[in-house]
Amino acid sequence: MRYPTGSILLHPIEDDHILQQVMLSRYISHEQLWKFARLHDCMTPRSTFNWRIDRLVKHGLLRKQMVPLVGQSIIYSVQRTGMEYLASRGECVAEFNWRVRRPEDAGLGAIFHSLGLNDLCLRLKETGAVFGWRWETEIRAHNELTGIPYTKDYDAIISLHLSGGETKFALEYERMAKSSSRYASIRKQIEAERNLNLFVYLAAHYNVLNFVLHHFEYTPKRVYFGLLSDFMDKALNMDVLDAKLLSKRLSEIVLVDANYR
Numbered sequence: 001m002r003y004p005t006g007s008i009l010l011h012p013i014e015d016d017h018i019l020q021q022v023m024l025s026r027y028i029s030h031e032q033l034w035k036f037a038r039l040h041d042c043m044t045p046r047s048t049f050n051w052r053i054d055r056l057v058k059h060g061l062l063r064k065q066m067v068p069l070v071g072q073s074i075i076y077s078v079q080r081t082g083m084e085y086l087a088s089r090g091e092c093v094a095e096f097n098w099r100v101r102r103p104e105d106a107g108l109g110a111i112f113h114s115l116g117l118n119d120l121c122l123r124l125k126e127t128g129a130v131f132g133w134r135w136e137t138e139i140r141a142h143n144e145l146t147g148i149p150y151t152k153d154y155d156a157i158i159s160l161h162l163s164g165g166e167t168k169f170a171l172e173y174e175r176m177a178k179s180s181s182r183y184a185s186i187r188k189q190i191e192a193e194r195n196l197n198l199f200v201y202l203a204a205h206y207n208v209l210n211f212v213l214h215h216f217e218y219t220p221k222r223v224y225f226g227l228l229s230d231f232m233d234k235a236l237n238m239d240v241l242d243a244k245l246l247s248k249r250l251s252e253i254v255l256v257d258a259n260y261r
Contacts, residue, residue, distance in 0.1 A: 008059040010085070014044060015052060019086055022062060023078045024135040027114035030074045035122055061085060067111060075111060113175050117155055120173060120202070120231065124158065127235050132159030132168070150196070151189040157196070162255050169198035169254065173228070177208045183215035191221055198254065199223040200240065202231055219243045224253060 010016070014037075021036045022028055028036075030053070037049060044052075053076070056062040061082035067075050078086075117136075124130050134157040143149035150157075154170040170193075178186075190199055199221060203209035206227065213225045226240040236251040 008055060008061075011052075012089075015056065016086075016089060018052060018056065019061060019078065019082050020091065022076050023083065023086055023091070024137050025114055025118050026137060027075050027077050027111045028118055029115060030076070032115070032118045032122065033076065036118075039122075039125060056082070067108070075115075109176070113173065116175055116204070116228070117173055120171070120228075121156070123232055123235055129160045129162055129236065130158065131161050131166075132157075134158070148195070151193045152186065160254055162251075165255070167198065167254050168196065169200055170196050172199070172201045174201060174203040174208050174212055176204070177211045180215065183212065187216055187219060190223065191219060193221070197222060200250070201225045202228045204228050213241060213243070213245075216243045222253075224248070224250070226250065 017037065017040050018033065021033060025032075033053070034046065034049060037044070053062070057064045057076075059081075060079050063077045063079050065075050065077075066073050121133050124133070136153055136155050139150060139157060140153050143153060150170075152170075155173050156171040157168060158171055159166065159168040170190075193199075201209075201212055201223065203212060203225065204227075209225055209227060216223050216225075222242075224240040224242055226238055230238040236254065238250050239247050240250050240253070241247055
């Protein structure tokens with residue numbers, strides 16, 4: 001069968017997985033995208049994967065940009081055509097989400113934040129404990145379109161299998177510190193949350209960690225704080241601090257929550 005010149009025939013599995021992951025991540029490097037493809041049991045050779053990416057960019061479904069400060073300087077985001085295609089395939093894409101967070105309007109901060117979360121997701125999936133990672137884009141759509149929203153658009157909501165039990169927690173990645181007034185508002189949101197019992201903050205720097213932790217002192221919620229570098233090194237075996245500055249092993253915290261459920 002011949003197709004019109006300039007058209008594109010998308011593979012319902014391999015192309016869809018690429019587009020879905022870019023949409024969920026918001027921004028993703030070429031190397032990160034390849035690693036996620038491998039997690040989907042993608043047996044496609046690297047050369048074919050690269051060809052698929054190039055054609056998605058050429059036909060306006062993905063946006064490609066260069067970020068010199070990033071080790072993998074090629075970064076992708078979804079174009080409007082790609083969003084429309086995913087919606088036609090049954091993906092839940094909130095129009096409001098697209099309007100207020102268009103890829104071309106974001107600065108370097110949003111890009112680096114997304115890249116950091118991608119690395120966190122990949123690292124946690126290496127442990128084999130993850131059976132669900134709900135991205136911020138999914139949480140935003142859920143909060144906009146359902147009657148049982150979370151109190152905050154968390155960076156991620158993670159579900160784990162541990163020793164026969166299941167648990168889930170909200171993850172917040174703090175690359176840079178926010179204002180004190182913003183953290184006061186976030187604390188109120190977390191303390192009002194009824195759909196989640198466990199919250200984990202990972203900070204890029206020790207000073208950021210201390211600043212954030214200060215705003216959650218003596219909160220009645222189970223909020224824990226740790227360093228991104230420790231997580232990338234030890235994953236669930238890292239040590240975290242609670243609001244009373246007591247050190248605990250993250251794996252023990254989530255295991256207690258899993259058994260409690």
